[in-house]
Amino acid sequence: MLLLALGVLASPLLLLPLAFVLAAVYRRVLAALRLDTYAHLPQPRHADAWLRSLVFGDLGAVQRAPPAEQHLAWGRELGDVFVYRSMFYTPRLWLGDAGALNHILGAAHSYEYPKPGDVRRFLKNLLGEGVLVAEGDVHRRQRRIIQPAFNLSSIRDLTPVFFKHANRTSAILARLTAETSEAKDAPFVPGQSALSAQKCGKGSLVLDVSAWLSKTTLDIIGEAGFGFDFKAIDEFEGIAKGDDVAAAFNTMMSATVDIGLVQILQFYLQTLPGMAWVRDLPTQRQRLMRATYAVLERSSQRIIAEKREAIAAELREAAGESEKQASGKTFTKGAFEDARSSSGRDLLHLMLRSNMASDIKDSERLSDAELLGQLTTLILAGHETTQTQLSWCLWVLSSRPAMQQRLRDELVEHFAGRDELDFDALNNLEYLDFVTKEIMRYISPVVATRRTLVKDDVVPLSKPYPRSDGKGSFSYVELKKGQDVFIPIQYMNRSKELWGPTADEFDPERWRNVPEQAKAAGFPLHLLTFIEGPRGCVGNRFAITEFKALLASLLLKLRFEHIEGWEVEQKQGVVVRGRIKGQEELGMQMPLRLTCV
Numbered sequence: 001m002l003l004l005a006l007g008v009l010a011s012p013l014l015l016l017p018l019a020f021v022l023a024a025v026y027r028r029v030l031a032a033l034r035l036d037t038y039a040h041l042p043q044p045r046h047a048d049a050w051l052r053s054l055v056f057g058d059l060g061a062v063q064r065a066p067p068a069e070q071h072l073a074w075g076r077e078l079g080d081v082f083v084y085r086s087m088f089y090t091p092r093l094w095l096g097d098a099g100a101l102n103h104i105l106g107a108a109h110s111y112e113y114p115k116p117g118d119v120r121r122f123l124k125n126l127l128g129e130g131v132l133v134a135e136g137d138v139h140r141r142q143r144r145i146i147q148p149a150f151n152l153s154s155i156r157d158l159t160p161v162f163f164k165h166a167n168r169t170s171a172i173l174a175r176l177t178a179e180t181s182e183a184k185d186a187p188f189v190p191g192q193s194a195l196s197a198q199k200c201g202k203g204s205l206v207l208d209v210s211a212w213l214s215k216t217t218l219d220i221i222g223e224a225g226f227g228f229d230f231k232a233i234d235e236f237e238g239i240a241k242g243d244d245v246a247a248a249f250n251t252m253m254s255a256t257v258d259i260g261l262v263q264i265l266q267f268y269l270q271t272l273p274g275m276a277w278v279r280d281l282p283t284q285r286q287r288l289m290r291a292t293y294a295v296l297e298r299s300s301q302r303i304i305a306e307k308r309e310a311i312a313a314e315l316r317e318a319a320g321e322s323e324k325q326a327s328g329k330t331f332t333k334g335a336f337e338d339a340r341s342s343s344g345r346d347l348l349h350l351m352l353r354s355n356m357a358s359d360i361k362d363s364e365r366l367s368d369a370e371l372l373g374q375l376t377t378l379i380l381a382g383h384e385t386t387q388t389q390l391s392w393c394l395w396v397l398s399s400r401p402a403m404q405q406r407l408r409d410e411l412v413e414h415f416a417g418r419d420e421l422d423f424d425a426l427n428n429l430e431y432l433d434f435v436t437k438e439i440m441r442y443i444s445p446v447v448a449t450r451r452t453l454v455k456d457d458v459v460p461l462s463k464p465y466p467r468s469d470g471k472g473s474f475s476y477v478e479l480k481k482g483q484d485v486f487i488p489i490q491y492m493n494r495s496k497e498l499w500g501p502t503a504d505e506f507d508p509e510r511w512r513n514v515p516e517q518a519k520a521a522g523f524p525l526h527l528l529t530f531i532e533g534p535r536g537c538v539g540n541r542f543a544i545t546e547f548k549a550l551l552a553s554l555l556l557k558l559r560f561e562h563i564e565g566w567e568v569e570q571k572q573g574v575v576v577r578g579r580i581k582g583q584e585e586l587g588m589q590m591p592l593r594l595t596c597v
């Protein structure tokens with residue numbers, strides 16, 4: 001009996017959790033005795049019972065609150081620099097100080113602060129081996145290849161593509177709105193629930209705008225990104241069969257909403273030595289993610305093969321060579337420049353151009369797997385973020401009819417009957433620019449990100465903070481290798497110190513005179529929405545131009561309003577999305593009332 005008990009005790013399956021709990025107890029005792037490295041930093045009071053906080057730290061409090069709300073509450077109570085606890089009471093350093101963030105994200109130190117293992121594992125599961133997951137030299141090399149595709153002249157060239165899809169969607173929505181004659185018991189247009197159908201009236205259509213915007217931004221990244229037609233809107237409208245990628249994508253997004261503490265624990269465990277098997281546990285979510293990623297991968301492979309063949313054929317034709325003569329040959333950037341007609345100027349064309357050109361070293365080229373990773377990354381990073389940002393913008397403008405009309409007036413004046421503007425004219429619209437930046441400040445689709453440290457470092461702060469033991473102040477933090485750092489994007493964008501007492505209000509006019517403190521923070525566009533430095537969002541210019549084209553096109557044709565009594569709540573997935581309280585079973589949605597202008 002005793003032997004059996006010892007055998008059970010020695011089982012690694014039991015010893016491991018025991019070791020984690022013992023390590024957590026050790027950390028907790030050190031913290032209680034004020035003996036740990038961060039004793040001088042403020043810490044939140046635990047919202048959970050002793051044992052639960054030992055396993056999940058303060059993550060339970062973050063999980064329970066709407067996205068970023070707990071972050072805002074902690075930052076305002078404890079200050080810009082403090083420590084909270086993650087899995088097994090591991091300290092996580094919260095840095096809401098602009099000086100510290102510039103140090104960590106800026107060019108000089110960014111590669112010393114990679115993404116933590118659990119974050120990379122999660123992203124890799126979702127997106128494969130793209131630039132979002134790569135680190136160090138691999139990232140540097142990948143970014144060098146893809147960056148030129150996102151430069152100013154490329155985005156200038158892509159502006160008509162943004163308008164083409166934006167105008168198509170707004171025209172369909174305007175037609176459906178005009179045709180609506182009464183409320184019905186069952187849905188009668190795509191993207192509508194029965195509850196939404198019951199709220200319609202003559203010339204007044206209620207539907208989930210986020211569903212339409214998701215299809216539209218997917219079609220945009222398809223064409224602007226890869227010269228490929230996903231036919232997402234066609235399929236939604238029921239006029240053609242779309243690419244499987246749209247359906248796969250929706251499944252993937254639903255699987256990432258409501259990730260609970262158990263999943264966070266699973267991601268944490270699989271990054272520890274000898275624990276990779278946790279990754280392969282056949283959970284339902286895991287199976288779903290694998291299957292949907294496989295669809296994404298298949299579509300991406302097809303897109304790359306078609307694009308390669310199109311470019312090669314064009315170059316052969318230009319050189320007057322047969323397929324046989326040209327096989328295995330690489331081309332200079334100049335040759336690609338000349339061959340821009342039919343294969344277009346999409347991001348993939350530009351990436352292949354910098355990758356296939358003979359004037360870059362072989363060691364710097366993207367492998368096929370890496371190229372594939374960029375596609376899956378761009379499909380996700382390039383569509384759901386902008387869709388969400390725009391849905392929140394329409395939601396915010398729906399409760400501010402005067403602001404919405406002021407923006408429409410500006411658009412009517414400058415579009416002057418046309419249905420598109422070029423890149424420069426679009427970016428010269430002042431109020432559109434103010435509204436765009438303000439929504440990106442007010443609701444940041446990516447609320448936070450994390451980094452870890454590969455070697456000890458001393459992080460300078462932009463001002464001294466009082467020590468929690470009352471013994472003076474500290475103006476830097478010493479970090480040890482392996483330390484997790486939390487970067488509170490939404491908190492920084494709502495900082496009262498940077499933006500003044502009205503930081504929590506949506507006020508586009510604030511952009512007329514950006515406060516000196518916000519300028520001094522040194523973030524691009526004075527925002528942390530796209531973070532900054534070598535790991536900053538490569539698609540920020542793409543996103544802003546696409547966002548403006550979509551918003552302009554929609555507001556020129558349609559008026560948006562809230563539905564009385566329906567309360568939207570924010571839910572955290574890969575990005576922050578909305579759902580209606582009391583309609584949780586319908587999943588993520590942003591139903592609004594549309595009427596024609």
Ligand code: HEM
Nearest residue numbers: 131132381382385386389446449530531535537538539543
């Ligand atoms: C409103 C829209 C968008 C927001 C708020 C946004 C935000 C971000 C943020 C915060 C990151 C950094 C993530 C981290 O390191 O933890 C990022 C990275 C990235 N974004 Fe965006 N993004 C947007 C749109 C886009 C678009 C349209 C594209 C492409 C077409 C794109 C492509 C990327 C890529 C490739 C990265 C990885 C960059 C790297 O690690 O080098 N994003 N984005």
